[in-house]
Amino acid sequence: MLQKSVIVLILCLFVSMLSFAPAVHAASISDLVKTIGAPSMEAAGDKNSSSNFLENIFNFVFEKLLNPLLGLSRGASTPEQPANSLKSVTQSQPEGTDVKQTSNSLQGKTIVVDPGHGGSNPGAVANGTRESDHNLAVSLALQDKLRKAGAKVVMTRTADTTVAPEGNSLSTELQKRVDIAEANQADLFVSIHANSNPDSKIAGAMTFFSQSGSEPLAKDIQAALVNTTGAKDRGVHAATFHVLRNTSMPSVLVETGFLTNAEEAALLRNDVYRSKIVQGIFNGVVQYFDNH
Ligand SMILES: [Zn+2]
Structure with a gap:
């Protein structure tokens, strides 16, 4: 029951994040569906399926949502760099x-x-x-x-x-x-x-x-x-x-x-x-x- 509550909580978090981030690319959504829907093929004895389910949701939320958002708040000390020159496209190695x-x-x-x-x-x-x-x-x-x-x-x-x-x-x-x-x-x-x-x-x-x-x-x-x-x-x-x-x-x-x-x-x-x-x-x- 506790696990179910945690899953519901995470889904709520996920849905609320989507609500202010509606433009998450389509691949993310299909990844989520695939990730959550697909049965785990990981080695037998690794983890039971419900913990894999939880883990998959966690991974998804971390990879596709939290990390990009995290990027907003950290490491932002250097100013935006101007675009590099695109002149010498044919040159391969500087x-x-x-x-x-x-x-x-x-x-x-x-x-x-x-x-x-x-x-x-x-x-x-x-x-x-x-x-x-x-x-x-x-x-x-x-x-x-x-x-x-x-x-x-x-x-x-x-x-x-x-x-x-x-x-x-x-x-x-x-x-x-x-x-x-x-x-x-x-x-x-x-x-x-x-x-x-x-x-x-x-x-x-x-x-x-x-x-x-x-x-x-x-x-x-x-x-x-x-x-x-x-x-x-x-x-x-x-x-x-x-x-x-x-x-x-x-x-x-x-x-x-x-x-x-x-x-x-x-x-x-x-x-x-x-x-x-x-x-x-x-x-x-x-x-x-x-x-x-
Ligand atoms: Zn990638």
Whole structure:
């Protein structure tokens, strides 16, 4: 009975949040339906179904609603940056910012790069951009850069597909990404995303971690990302995302910017800006290994 009360309470919270955030993108709603409706496919004996149900609601509320809202109140110390120049679209790598390229701290390291969403789940869709496409483009370039610096890189996906076979529950899809990291005994797990918010004025980058051991990695990546992109610094935040909570190595989820902000969406589609994102995440990873 207590659990039922808690569920009702959470649903009320969710509905009340929706009432002042009516523009939550359609994918969120379908995610919720899928998340809540789908039977959990997680390993038997993990948790009973009602706690999974609760956990799924919690995860949804945290990932899709609380975190974007949290972004409103934290990490807002730096002023809004002007849009970066879009002039040299064909130029792929800003060599001048490649300071960390010579470090050999990535030799022998296994890094899992996880492009968020994919296939039937595009994630946020706004201003003509699908999050899953942006995530993949950034992730593939990051893979390339990390490999050139000597890291072994394992991608959870390299095309516009889900990671688990289509039709599986969201928790199975996310667990599959965790399984890849665990099977490869990865040293780091980096999940790449783009954000959305009902308020189209909200812009900036933020990085999430779950276990406290991952906070230094989150801080290094966030600092380097803001440094190379000039994005508004929305800080690092603890979160309960499945892929962060269930990986045993340091793991972060990078929200590279807000697709719902027209100006930032234009940047996120731009190859030069994407290469700055890649350079920032790369620098943060190198910084992390240099210090740990
Ligand atoms: Zn996402």
